[in-house]
Amino acid sequence: MFNIFRGGIHLPGDKRTKNAVIEIMPHPKRVYIHFLQHIGNPASPLVKKGDIVKTGTKIAESNGYMSVPVHSSISGRVTAITNHPHPTLGLAHCCVIESTNSEEWEDVVKERQDYENLTKEELISLIREAGLVGMGGAVFPTHVKLSPPPGKTIDTLIINGCESEPMLTGDYRLMLEYPTGIVEGAHIFQKILDARKLIIVIEDNKLDVAEVLKKEGIEIKILKTKYPQGAEKQLIKAVLNREVPRDGLPMDVGCVVQNVATCYAGFQAVRFKKPLIERVVTVAGSGIKESKNLLVRIGTPVIDIINFCSGYTTQPIKIIFGGPMMGTAQYSEDVPVVKGTSGIIVLSHVREEKERPCVRCSHCVDVCPMGLMPCEIYKFIVYKKFESAYNYGLLDCIECGCCGYVCISKIPLVHHFKYGKSEGQRIK
Amino acid sequence: MKELLIVSAPPHIRAKMSIDWTIRLVIIALIPTFIFSIYLFGWRVLIVVLLSIASSVGCEVVMERLMGRKITITDGSAVLTGLLLAFNLPPLIPFWMPIVGSAFAIIVAKQLFGGLGYNFINPALAGRAFLMASWPSFMTTGWVSPTSGTLSGIDTITSATPLTLLKYPAIFGDPKIIINHLNQPAAIKNLFFGKVGGCIGETSALLLLIGGVFLIIIGIIDYRIVVGYLGSFVILVSILPTKGHLLFHLFAGGLFLGTFFMATDWVTSPVTKMGRWIFGVGCGILTVIIRTWGGYPEGVCYAILLMNVFTPLIDYLTKERIFGNHVAKEGR
Numbered sequence: 001m002f003n004i005f006r007g008g009i010h011l012p013g014d015k016r017t018k019n020a021v022i023e024i025m026p027h028p029k030r031v032y033i034h035f036l037q038h039i040g041n042p043a044s045p046l047v048k049k050g051d052i053v054k055t056g057t058k059i060a061e062s063n064g065y066m067s068v069p070v071h072s073s074i075s076g077r078v079t080a081i082t083n084h085p086h087p088t089l090g091l092a093h094c095c096v097i098e099s100t101n102s103e104e105w106e107d108v109v110k111e112r113q114d115y116e117n118l119t120k121e122e123l124i125s126l127i128r129e130a131g132l133v134g135m136g137g138a139v140f141p142t143h144v145k146l147s148p149p150p151g152k153t154i155d156t157l158i159i160n161g162c163e164s165e166p167m168l169t170g171d172y173r174l175m176l177e178y179p180t181g182i183v184e185g186a187h188i189f190q191k192i193l194d195a196r197k198l199i200i201v202i203e204d205n206k207l208d209v210a211e212v213l214k215k216e217g218i219e220i221k222i223l224k225t226k227y228p229q230g231a232e233k234q235l236i237k238a239v240l241n242r243e244v245p246r247d248g249l250p251m252d253v254g255c256v257v258q259n260v261a262t263c264y265a266g267f268q269a270v271r272f273k274k275p276l277i278e279r280v281v282t283v284a285g286s287g288i289k290e291s292k293n294l295l296v297r298i299g300t301p302v303i304d305i306i307n308f309c310s311g312y313t314t315q316p317i318k319i320i321f322g323g324p325m326m327g328t329a330q331y332s333e334d335v336p337v338v339k340g341t342s343g344i345i346v347l348s349h350v351r352e353e354k355e356r357p358c359v360r361c362s363h364c365v366d367v368c369p370m371g372l373m374p375c376e377i378y379k380f381i382v383y384k385k386f387e388s389a390y391n392y393g394l395l396d397c398i399e400c401g402c403c404g405y406v407c408i409s410k411i412p413l414v415h416h417f418k419y420g421k422s423e424g425q426r427i428k
Numbered sequence: 429m430k431e432l433l434i435v436s437a438p439p440h441i442r443a444k445m446s447i448d449w450t451i452r453l454v455i456i457a458l459i460p461t462f463i464f465s466i467y468l469f470g471w472r473v474l475i476v477v478l479l480s481i482a483s484s485v486g487c488e489v490v491m492e493r494l495m496g497r498k499i500t501i502t503d504g505s506a507v508l509t510g511l512l513l514a515f516n517l518p519p520l521i522p523f524w525m526p527i528v529g530s531a532f533a534i535i536v537a538k539q540l541f542g543g544l545g546y547n548f549i550n551p552a553l554a555g556r557a558f559l560m561a562s563w564p565s566f567m568t569t570g571w572v573s574p575t576s577g578t579l580s581g582i583d584t585i586t587s588a589t590p591l592t593l594l595k596y597p598a599i600f601g602d603p604k605i606i607i608n609h610l611n612q613p614a615a616i617k618n619l620f621f622g623k624v625g626g627c628i629g630e631t632s633a634l635l636l637l638i639g640g641v642f643l644i645i646i647g648i649i650d651y652r653i654v655v656g657y658l659g660s661f662v663i664l665v666s667i668l669p670t671k672g673h674l675l676f677h678l679f680a681g682g683l684f685l686g687t688f689f690m691a692t693d694w695v696t697s698p699v700t701k702m703g704r705w706i707f708g709v710g711c712g713i714l715t716v717i718i719r720t721w722g723g724y725p726e727g728v729c730y731a732i733l734l735m736n737v738f739t740p741l742i743d744y745l746t747k748e749r750i751f752g753n754h755v756a757k758e759g760r
Contacts, residue, residue, distance in 0.1 A: 006751070011441075166441065233751060246752040317434055324440045331435045350434065356447050356503070357545035362650070362699035371748040375699055393750045401439030408445050409545075415437030 005234040007369035008226045009402050011325070013205060017169045017284050020293045022177055025308055027074045027099065031299030032084045032336040033059065034094040038133040039140050040066030047095065051078045056106035056275050058129075059095050068131045068141050072097055073277035073297035075104045085332045087321040087341060094336070097299070108273050115270050120192050123270060127192075130269030131276045131339070136160060136171075136230065136259035137322055139340040142266065145258070146192045148251045154193045156255040158239055159186050159200040159263055161209065162223070162230035165323025168343045170280040171260050173293045175202070175209045182260050183216040185267030189258055200260070201239055203229060227325065228400040232257045234369050246396060261342075276339055283309050287316040287346035296337050302344055303333040313348055320345040325401040356409040364403035364413065370396050374403035374413050381416045386424035394420050447544075450648050451504035457639035458511060458689065464635055465628050469519040469572045473628050477514040480526035484510030487531045491539035505544050509533055512552035515629025515685060516729070517559070520570030525563065529555040549736040550693045553729050560729070568592070571625040589626045590619065591681045594672050595725035611673040619679035630682040640688025649692040652701060656708020657687045657715075664716040683715065686728035696736040702746040703739075710735045 036042035043060035053059060053072040060070040076099040086092035118126070128143035148154055159182070163171040175182060183200075190198045200218050202209050203225040210220050223229055223238055233244045235257060242253040250257055258266075261279060268274040277298050284291040289310035296305060302319060306312065320327040321341050337344075364374035372393045380389035397417050404413045465473050488506040492499050501507075510530050517526060533555030538547045560567045571589055588600060594610055597603035609615060618624050622632025630636075643649045658678070665677045672680070691697065691711050698707050711731045718727025 237751075244752050246750060248752065315431055318436075318440060319433055320438075320440055322438075324438070326438050327440065328438070329433070329435045329440065331433055345440070347440065350440070351442070353442065353446070356500075357543065359447060359545045359694045360697075360699050361450075361694045362704075365699045365748060366701070368748070370751040371753075372750060373699060373743075373748060376743070392747070396750050396752070399438070404437075404439045405441065406443050406445075408443075408447050408450060410442065410446065412437055414439065418437055 003223055003238055004226070005229075005237040005369055006371060007367050007402065008228060008234070009367050009405060010225070011164075011166050011227045011405070013225070014166045015169050015172070015205075016167075017282050017291045017293055018172065020169070020173070020291060022170075022173050022280055022293045022295055025294045025296050025300070025305065027103065027297050028300045028304045029099050030079075030301070031073055031097050031099075031297060032094045032301060032334070033070055033073065033097065033299040034084070034086050034089075034092055034336070034338055035060050035070055036086070036089065036092055037070065037139060037298070037339040038068050039138070040064070040068075042093065043067055043070045045081055045093075045095065047078045047081075049078055049080055052076075053078060053097060054104045054106045056109045056277060058275070059097075062128070062131075066141060066144060068128060068133060068143070069275075070095075070131055071275040071277050073299050074099050075102065076100045085330075085335045087330065087335050087338055088328050094299075109275075111272050115188075118270070120194075123188060123192050126270050126273065127266055130265070130274065132262065132265055132269055133276070133339050134259055135261035135265060135279060135339060135342070137326065137340050137342055138232075139338075142258070142262055145256055146189060148193070148256070152251045152254075154195045154251060154254055154256050156197040156199065156240060157186065157190050157193055157195040158235060158255055158257045159198070159260055160230055160232075160235055160257050161200055161202040161206070161260045162235065163206075164203060164225070164227045164229040164231075165325050165327075165343070166227075167284045167345055168282045168323045169284075170282045170293055170342055172206055172209060174264055174280050175206075175260055176212055178264055179212050179216050181267045182263045183213070183218050184271070185263030185265070186218065186258070188266055188270050189256075189263065193256055195256070199239060201235060228369060228398070228402065231369065231398055231400055233398070279337070279339065279341070281305070281337060281341055282343040283346075284343065285320075285345040285347050287312050287314065287318075287348035289313055298339060299336045301334050301336050302330065305337070305344060306333070306346065312346065316346050316348055317350050318345075318347040320347070325405065326399060353410040355411055358409050358411060361408055363406040363408065367402040367406050369400060369402065370398060372397060374417075377420070378411060378413050378416050381420035381423075384423075386420060386427060389420050390424060394424070397421075447505075448503050451508055453646065453648055454643060454689070455504060455508055455511065457643050458515070458629070460639060461515070461629050461632055461635045461685075462511070464622060464632050465515075465519075468622065468631060469628065473519055475523065476517060476519070476521060476526050476628060477511060479523055480514035480517075480530045481507050481510035483527040483530035484513070484534050487534040488539070491535055492543070495539065497543060500544060503544065506534060509538070509551045509555075512629075512689060513555045516552065516556040516627050516682065518567065518570035518626075519572045519628055521566055525559055525566055529559045532558045545695055547695055548739070549733050550690050550696050553690055553733050553736075556729055557733060589681070589725070590615075590624055590676070591719070591725040594676075594680075595719075607671050611676055616673060616675045616679065619676065624680075626680075627682060627685075630685045633679040633684045636684040636688055640684065643688065643692075649688065650697075650704055652704040653692050653697060653708040653711075654687055656705045657691055657712045658683075660709040660712030661715060664713060668716065668720060670716075670720055677719070681719075681726045682728045686715075686732055687711075690728075691732050691735070696739055698739050698742045698746065700743055700746045700748055703742040706742050706746065707735050707739065710738065
């Protein structure tokens with residue numbers, strides 16, 4: 001078969017936390033739980049200052065179809081509903097919960113044996129009530145992805161275990177340590193979608209995972225390691241040789257892609273009625289004393305996590321939420337973990353690089369997995385010709401960062417594209 | 429936390445390769461040819477090259493000062509332009525000519541159009557074309573016969589380059605004998621190793637080939653332009669009734685220097701993959717046309733310059749296909 005997508009780059013994996021077993025981080029003294037942790041409308045608060053909440057209590061209700069509820073991740077008292085730094089949105093509305101040291105779970109959270117008899121609708125509502133979103137970083141509400149509009153048939157469900165970002169190993173550890181939950185979750189998704197085929201995809205740098213998953217009796221596809229393999233459209237192209245149309249979604253070509261962490265959360269949501277209140281986060285980078293894979297409660301401020309990892313090595317220069325290729329640099333140590341935080345990368349040094357004019361070396365054109373011409377689009381944006389930038393496909397850019405990585409003139413291309421997208425939108 | 433964190437857009441890691449390094453590597457790839465040329469034509473070559481580089485770097489500084497730009501001579505691009513221009517000059521050229529040529533290359537072809545990255549034609553070739561148009565007699569004489577093969581090069585004999593001999597054999601004697609002589613295996617062997625008269629940096633096909641292949645392997649120059657150029661050249665020379673042997677045409681003149689080091693100039697060649705094929709093939713066709721029917725014995729310089737001018741058009745017409753474009757929304 002084909003098994004490749006166009007463009008892309010071979011990155012140093014730098015997966016030093018590969019052997020770090022997922023550690024459960026004790027729940028923090030205080031959590032900051034944002035109401036907007038997904039793509040869509042922010043959830044509407046259900047609690048007010050002074051309310052007592054248990055672990056798993058719903059503290060905000062979904063607001064419309066493109067929205068999911070938010071739950072308390074610890075037991076304690078709501079001390080404020082206020083604005084607080086958000087990993088990707090600047091200041092945003094959040095709920096501050098002060099811990100009461102003892103952990104008390106919400107009553108509904110308990111194991112059920114009969115989940116195999118549930119109907120599709122019941123399963124979807126369980127997933128939605130648990131506040132599930134795509135945990136690979138895109139934070140798209142899972143229930144929306146699992147409900148294709150009438151007329152669209154899904155024949156293949158792809159489970160994304162590529163984790164092609166350097167340094168991140170959370171998905172890898174999850175597959176190694178909790179394969180049963182992931183496969184169980186995948187089967188639940190498959191049942192909802194009525195998909196004929198279920199394939200779990202990994203890269204060939206995680207062959208030990210393939211051994212483990214094989215025992216679970218699931219079809220495994222091993223792809224050659226290449227970034228950005230984990231990007232939805234590229235993954236579908238590599239696995240099924242289907243090309244998602246420009247303005248379309250994976251469901252237009254009959255497939256749905258779910259991340260392994262989402263599958264695991266889906267399994268917990270259905271089997272235990274457990275809402276999404278914790279996730280695996282890789283903590284790594286030159287600036288952190290002990291690199292770890294941690295199971296962290298949503299809302300934990302990053303400084304608590306850093307202290308749990310024995311603190312900084314030296315003065316940190318950058319704190320990145322997500323991976324080094326697509327993650328967001330943070331300005332504050334108070335930023336909390338949200339549902340889409342796959343990693344926390346602390347860098348103690350960055351190479352100083354002067355920006356030079358573009359010399360049209362064409363490396364960016366060669367590596368762009370979307371078939372764009374980053375060097376041309378960048379010039380249009382600099383000269384504020386947004387119309388031309390759009391015509392050259394600016395909005396197709398997935399911001400994977402390949403162009404910026406290879407640029408020999410050290411031009412921050414993704415920065416320009418982000419600006420071009422927002423500015424162009426504003427003018428329209 | 430005492431100091432503030434840096435907030436910047438991703439990616440937060442970058443490849444190590446930079447402009448400075450790529451230009452240095454290109455210069456390194458040219459050094460064997462340079463040393464061989466000194467061996468072949470004598471110390472005079474060194475002076476011509478140094479004058480050309482000095483003029484090029486000097487003009488860059490002056491122009492950047494005048495135009496209020498940052499001084500960027502440390503990136504090495506001016507050095508490379510000076511070096512490449514000198515490589516395109518005859519060894520016995522008057523010393524003022526490399527100075528004037530480099531000045532034109534940097535001032536007019538490069539800085540007036542915006543400096544590094546903005547020139548629309550290759551500056552070194554523009555400098556050569558300027559000298560060729562202004563002082564053709566100096567540019568077409570001043571050849572050194574490398575028969576002595578010593579470092580001294582005092583024992584200089586002016587003779588025509590192989591390509592001139594092929595083009596105008598009647599001037600130098602019996603055309604039949606001359607052409608026959610040029611196509612001898614021994615003569616072609618000399619062409620390949622570079623023991624022939626010609627411009628400073630164009631004689632040794634072997635050393636240029638080594639430098640060029642080195643640059644392709646480390647990913648600095650694109651094989652598409654090279655293969656397109658040499659491929660179309662070989663095909664055309666084979667099918668057209670030319671006087672010279674195929675290998676003679678391949679190794680004579682500035683074909684290898686032009687293919688590996690000037691046609692592949694990033695700034696003035698297309699960025700799309702298809703565009704680079706078209707660019708290379710276009711260069712090959714034009715070179716053969718000029719050599720066969722044109723007024724000059726050599727066609728590499730003008731072929732590349734012409735294709736440079738077409739580069740924006742080629743880029744526009746060969747845009748890469750955007751992922752998912754022309755795929756029906758419903759279909760597979």
